[in-house]
Structures are given as structure tokens and as C-alpha cells.
Amino acid sequence: MTEKPNIFDRLAPALLVLGALLTTAAFILNFTSAPLVQGALLPDNGLAVIGGQVVTNKLLLSQKIFYFHMPVAVTSFVALLFTAVFGVLFLVKRNSHYDLMAKVATEVALVFILMTMVSGEMWERFEWGVWWTWEPRLTTYFILMLLVIGYFILRNAIDDAERRATYAAAFGIIAFIDAPISLMITRLVPSGAHPVIFRTDSGLSTPMLIPLLLAMFGFFCLAFALYRFRLRQQTLKARLDALKTNLED
Amino acid sequence: MTATEPTPRATPSVPTATATSAAAATLTPTATRRPSTFRQYRILLGKDLRREFRTREMLTSMGIYAVLVLIVFGTALMQASAGFDVLPVAGGLIWALIVFTSLLGLNRSFSHEKEEAALEGIMLVPLDRSVIFLAKASANVLFLLVVEIITLPLFYFLFLSGSALAATFGLAIVPLLVGTIGIAGVGTLLATITVNTRGQDVLLAVLFVPLVFPLLYACVAATSVALLGGEDMMATFGPAVALAAAYDVIMILVSWLLYDFIISA
Numbered sequence: 001m002t003e004k005p006n007i008f009d010r011l012a013p014a015l016l017v018l019g020a021l022l023t024t025a026a027f028i029l030n031f032t033s034a035p036l037v038q039g040a041l042l043p044d045n046g047l048a049v050i051g052g053q054v055v056t057n058k059l060l061l062s063q064k065i066f067y068f069h070m071p072v073a074v075t076s077f078v079a080l081l082f083t084a085v086f087g088v089l090f091l092v093k094r095n096s097h098y099d100l101m102a103k104v105a106t107e108v109a110l111v112f113i114l115m116t117m118v119s120g121e122m123w124e125r126f127e128w129g130v131w132w133t134w135e136p137r138l139t140t141y142f143i144l145m146l147l148v149i150g151y152f153i154l155r156n157a158i159d160d161a162e163r164r165a166t167y168a169a170a171f172g173i174i175a176f177i178d179a180p181i182s183l184m185i186t187r188l189v190p191s192g193a194h195p196v197i198f199r200t201d202s203g204l205s206t207p208m209l210i211p212l213l214l215a216m217f218g219f220f221c222l223a224f225a226l227y228r229f230r231l232r233q234q235t236l237k238a239r240l241d242a243l244k245t246n247l248e249d
Numbered sequence: 250m251t252a253t254e255p256t257p258r259a260t261p262s263v264p265t266a267t268a269t270s271a272a273a274a275t276l277t278p279t280a281t282r283r284p285s286t287f288r289q290y291r292i293l294l295g296k297d298l299r300r301e302f303r304t305r306e307m308l309t310s311m312g313i314y315a316v317l318v319l320i321v322f323g324t325a326l327m328q329a330s331a332g333f334d335v336l337p338v339a340g341g342l343i344w345a346l347i348v349f350t351s352l353l354g355l356n357r358s359f360s361h362e363k364e365e366a367a368l369e370g371i372m373l374v375p376l377d378r379s380v381i382f383l384a385k386a387s388a389n390v391l392f393l394l395v396v397e398i399i400t401l402p403l404f405y406f407l408f409l410s411g412s413a414l415a416a417t418f419g420l421a422i423v424p425l426l427v428g429t430i431g432i433a434g435v436g437t438l439l440a441t442i443t444v445n446t447r448g449q450d451v452l453l454a455v456l457f458v459p460l461v462f463p464l465l466y467a468c469v470a471a472t473s474v475a476l477l478g479g480e481d482m483m484a485t486f487g488p489a490v491a492l493a494a495a496y497d498v499i500m501i502l503v504s505w506l507l508y509d510f511i512i513s514a
Contacts, residue, residue: 032421081406091507091510096286143459143462146455146458146459147459147460149455150455150456150459153444153452153455153456154446154452154455154456157443157446157447157448157452158445158446158447159447162514163445163514166510166511166514167445167446167511167514169443169512170438170442170507170510171442171456172501173507174438174460174503174504174507175460177499177500177503178459178460178462178463178500181463181495181496181499182462182463182466183495184463185463185466185467185492185493186463186466188488188492189466189467189470189485189488189489189492196272
């Protein structure tokens with residue numbers, strides 16, 4: 001039992017600072033260098049009321065949300081990938097440390113999923129003029145959030161540690177497989193009722209790409225730092241508990 | 250990793266399973282042949298069906314529950330105008346009915362295995378654990394299909410008798426079949442998980458509904474267009490059924506692979 005934290009734990013504080021700097025830089029660049037974006041042209045030169053304003057085709061300040069929203073969403077997916085990978089590792093190696101790692105990765109994923117949902121809600125309200133719509137990507141992400149919340153409800157409902165770890169690993173794997181399928185299905189099955197009114201052009205110019213990539217890299221650093229901090233805290237807690245039970249015996 | 254040492258290591262349970270089968274192999278003389286996997290499957294499935302035939306527990310409760318859901322639908326639609334056509338939303342209502350009813354059946358399918366340690370008894374038999382999964386899932390498919398055969402004509406009678414069904418309505422059988430298989434497959438895996446948890450009924454719903462969402466989406470689309478018809482009906486029906494079938498294949502394969510870990514835990 002050595003006290004020396006491993007290389008990742010020593011890197012974590014540095015990554016936290018780096019992530020904070022990068023996301024701040026991205027935030028500033030977002031408002032200084034990235035240009036405003038033209039809103040979608042409304043059909044037949046119409047006018048629409050969005051957020052209490054009559055608009056036709058305006059420069060959208062709310063598009064700035066995108067530079068926050070998309071990197072956070074990508075980070076949450078990466079965190080969930082780790083949940084599934086650690087789940088497989090646990091089932092193969094039967095080492096409870098992998099279960100802890102999967103749990104912490106899912107916790108980080110949930111934090112980023114909630115950030116994505118909040119920023120996404122703002123986006124919908126000010127870009128699309130509605131609080132909610134059953135658009136494919138939204139629906140899928142909503143389902144994903146429910147799956148992750150279900151993961152924690154499942155963990156809380158089981159007392160036996162090994163059984164909890166096995167069930168959580170299996171559910172983590174199956175949920176991670178389910179998410180891309182739901183995205184694919186909502187995209188590929190045409191639903192006659194909904195006209196396509198959402199822009200999906202992704203031709204980003206360089207001044208737009210730079211803050212986006214900075215933010216994405218920054219959030220990766222932040223997520224990893226959070227993950228290591230939480231993992232270390234949980235490992236120490238497990239050790240403390242073990243010591244306490246030893247002391248009682 | 251130095252920090253991992255004090256954490257208790259989970260003991261693998263797979264070797265104990267092989268030990269049991271090895272012990273069984275040494276005990277029984279080699280002259281007695283082990284029953285084939287298919288025979289084990291048939292025996293396990295037969296056990297579930299025989300039990301149901303004797304008690305009629307699942308079918309009665311699922312059937313009554315389905316009728317109650319229909320009453321709730323009727324109440325929900327009661328204030329609509331007299332000429333209100335249910336047909337455009339019929340596909341969605343049918344699948345809501347199936348999802349709710351299947352939740353009830355899936356919850357029950359394992360809870361009676363806990364009584365008298367019946368599941369432990371099955372686990373003592375040296376068989377491939379995936380066979381348990383296949384047998385249980387097949388039983389759930391059959392029960393669900395029986396309930397559908399009873400309630401869907403009732404649904405037509407109560408809600409659609411005034412609507413003009415498209416000539417292609419018979420095609421709705423395809424998504425119904427594909428969807429039922431998928432629901433039973435994923436549901437059996439989740440029911441095995443939740444039967445050992447606190448508050449199993451609620452937990453099954455919490456895990457099952459989001460997990461089955463893609464299948465539900467595809468099946469609602471396919472069922473709706475089959476009932477509504479139209480020239481470009483096949484443009485939606487084809488991909489929807491194909492994707493639902495793909496979901497079935499992927500999810501049942503994954504469930505099958507994971508089942509041994511889950512039931513041994």
C-alpha cells in the first residue's frame with residue numbers, strides 16, 4: 001500500500017487548469033473572432049415570432065451556444081464509451097476496480113449530458129422557437145439521458161457488490177449499443193408528418209472551427225480531470241472502509 | 250495500479266459453474282448421454298407452458314390488464330369530436346398497449362422462479378445458461394402473441410370499426426411479430442436483472458422503456474403506415490421493418506452473450 005498516486009492522478013490538476021484555460025479561450029474567441037451566422041430562411045418570405053421577436057432571417061447570436069453545446073455532447077459520448085469498455089473489462093477480468101472506473105465514467109457522462117440538455121434547451125427555444133420537439137437527435141439524446149439515469153437507479157437497487165457490478169456492466173454495454181441504434185432509426189425511418197426545417201450544413205470556416213476545437217479539447221481535459229479526481233476519491237474511500245472493517249475485527 | 254490493491258476482488262463465479270458440471274460428469278457414468286441443447290430448450294419451454302396452462306396466471310392478468318389499458322385509451326379519447334378518426338394514431342396506441350402489457354408479463358416471468366428457489370434448481374443442471382435465456386424469451390413471445398391475438402381484434406372493435414382500414418392492413422402482422430420478439434428478448438434479459446433488485450417492478454420499466462425505444466419507434470412507424478396505406482407506404486414500411494429486425498438481431502445476440510454473466514451473478 002504505497003501512497004504514491006499514479007501518473008494520471010498527478011496529471012489531473014494540470015489537465016484541470018489546461019481545460020479551464022482552453023474553454024475560457026474558446027469562450028472569448030467565440031464572441032470575438034467567430035462570425036455571426038445567418039438564421040434559416042423562413043418559408044415563403046414569412047415572418048415568425050421567436051422569443052417575442054418577429055424575425056425573418058436574422059443574424060443569430062444564439063448560435064454561439066453551439067460552441068459550447070456540441071463539444072459537451074461529444075465529451076459525454078466519449079465518457080459513455082469508457083463506461084462500456086470498463087464494463088467489458090470487468091466482465092472479463094472480474095476486478096472490482098473496473099466496476100468503480102465504469103461507475104465514475106458514467107457519473108462524468110451524466111454531468112456532461114445534463115450540460116448538453118440545458119444548452120440544448122436554450123438552443124431550441126431561441127433557434128427553433130419551441131421548448132421541445134421530437135426531432136431525431138433530440139429524442140435520441142433524451143433516451144440516452146434516461147438510460148444513464150436508469151444505470152444509477154439500477155446500481156442503487158442492488159446491495160450485493162459483485163452482483164451490482166455485473167448487472168451494471170451488462171446494462172452499461174447494452175445501453176451503449178442501444179444509443180447509436182436509436183439515432184440510426186430516428187434518422188432512417190421517414191416520418192411523414194415532420195418537414196425538415198432544421199439546417200444541418202456543417203461547412204464551418206476557420207474562425208468558427210478554432211473556438212469549437214479549443215472548446216472540445218478543453219472539455220476533454222476537464223472531463224478526464226474530473227474522472228481522475230473522483231476515481232481517486234472513491235478509491236481512497238474504499239480503502240478507508242476496508243481499513244475500518246479491519247480495525248473492527 | 251498501486252491504488253487498486255486494497256479493493257476487494259470479485260471472485261469469479263464461472264469456475265464454480267464448470268466445477269459443478271465437472272462433478273456431475275464424474276458422478277454420472279459416461280454411458281448416460283447428456284440431453285441435447287435443443288432437448289434442454291424444449292424441456293425448459295415446456296415447463297413454462299405447462300405451468301401457464303395449469304395456473305393461467307400470466308395470460309389472465311395480462312389479458313385483463315390489456316383490456317384496462319383499452320378502457321384508459323377510450324377515456325382519453327372520449328372528449329374528441331364524434332367524427333374523430335383514431336386510425337392515424339392507431340399504430341401508436343397499439344404499441345403503447347403492447348409495451349404496458351409486456352411489462353406486466355415480463356415482471357412475472359421471473360418472480361415465480363424465485364419462489365422455492367426454482368431458479369437455483371435450474372442453475373444446478375449442467376447446461377448452457379443461454380438455453381435458459383432462449384427458453385424464457387420464447388415463452389414470453391408466446392404469451393405476448395396470445396394476448397395480442399385476443400386484444401387486437403378487441404382494439405379494432407372498440408376504436409376502428411368506423412375507420413376505413415387500408416387494404417395493406419394485414420402487413421401490420423410483420424412489425425407486430427418482429428416487435429414482440431425484440432420486446433421479449435430484451436425484456437427477458439432485463440427481467441433477470443431486476444428480479445434480484447429492490448423495487449423490481451418499477452426498475453424494469455425504468456430500464457426497459459428507454460432501451461426498447463428504437464424498436465418501438467420503428468414498429469410504430471411500420472404499423473401506422475400499414476394501417477393507413479398510401480402509394481409511398483412501402484418507402485416507410487420497408488426500412489422500418491428492416492431496422493426493427495436489425496435491432497432484434499443485435500440486441501438478442503448481445504443479450505445472449507451477456508446472459509451467462511447475469512444469471513451466474
